[in-house]
Amino acid sequence: MAVLIISYFAKIREHIGRDQDAITICENISSVDDVVAHLMMSDEHKAALQSGGKLHFALDNMLVSGDTLIGNAKELAIFPPVTGG
Amino acid sequence: MKYISLQMTPFDVGAEMMKLQGDHRGTHSGTHNGAISSFTGLVRQNIAKDEKNIVSLLIEHHPVMTKMALNILADDIMQRLNVSGIIIIHLHGSLAVGDPIVFVAASSPHRKEAMEAVTYVMDRLKTDVPLWKKEIYTDGTSCWIEQKQSDIARSDAWN
Numbered sequence: 001m002a003v004l005i006i007s008y009f010a011k012i013r014e015h016i017g018r019d020q021d022a023i024t025i026c027e028n029i030s031s032v033d034d035v036v037a038h039l040m041m042s043d044e045h046k047a048a049l050q051s052g053g054k055l056h057f058a059l060d061n062m063l064v065s066g067d068t069l070i071g072n073a074k075e076l077a078i079f080p081p082v083t084g085g
Numbered sequence: 086m087k088y089i090s091l092q093m094t095p096f097d098v099g100a101e102m103m104k105l106q107g108d109h110r111g112t113h114s115g116t117h118n119g120a121i122s123s124f125t126g127l128v129r130q131n132i133a134k135d136e137k138n139i140v141s142l143l144i145e146h147h148p149v150m151t152k153m154a155l156n157i158l159a160d161d162i163m164q165r166l167n168v169s170g171i172i173i174i175h176l177h178g179s180l181a182v183g184d185p186i187v188f189v190a191a192s193s194p195h196r197k198e199a200m201e202a203v204t205y206v207m208d209r210l211k212t213d214v215p216l217w218k219k220e221i222y223t224d225g226t227s228c229w230i231e232q233k234q235s236d237i238a239r240s241d242a243w244n
Contacts, residue, residue, distance in 0.1 A: 083217050085175075
């Protein structure tokens with residue numbers, strides 16, 4: 001089965017306490033939202049993912065919405081709303 | 086002329102402006118520019134929230150997407166307005182109070198486009214570029230800055 005790297009940024013990264021996780025993509029995980037639902041099953045991830053407001057996603061460095069299919073992507077980045085400038 | 090930089094070291098505003106002025110003098114492609122406009126953002130010391138004082142600002146970026154987004158933003162403004170030169174420099178890492186955070190400058194034949202381009206880039210930087218700020222306070226606490234509704238409204242107003 002394929003492995004997907006999950007990268008966290010800013011408040012979410014700090015809350016989880018590490019930069020990345022790796023999850024095995026099983027049959028019931030096909031979209032970004034499915035990955036998030038899978039991560040939310042752990043209290044640690046649930047608290048972190050709910051800590052930073054609206055979640056933004058990027059698959060292999062391309063911004064995507066939650067309903068996007070994972071396909072053959074290698075990495076999913078999860079980050080809070082940006083605050084640069 | 087397009088120059089994008091995501092860096093940890095401070096920039097020299099005068100030297101950056103000269104890049105566009107040199108462009109104006111014909112050292113690159115543009116000889117018809119009559120205006121250069123710029124904006125420099127600095128780390129503020131005081132904020133209203135909880136009356137805490139900032140001792141430093143941490144700026145986190147994405148190792149790939151941040152530079153990509155800055156490039157897209159520069160290309161976007163050059164297509165959208167009659168802008169012949171654009172410079173966007175954003176710092177990341179730990180910055181002290183008074184340090185520069187961001188520099189945006191644009192050149193164009195007339196002032197309106199150059200000034201609009203700088204405003205456009207700053208408005209879109211707040212919503213489109215993967216950068217996150219964390220304020221570190223003198224009492225040792227810290228706080229990630231939240232995106233403001235007013236920033237979203239300003240960015241959306243360009244659509």
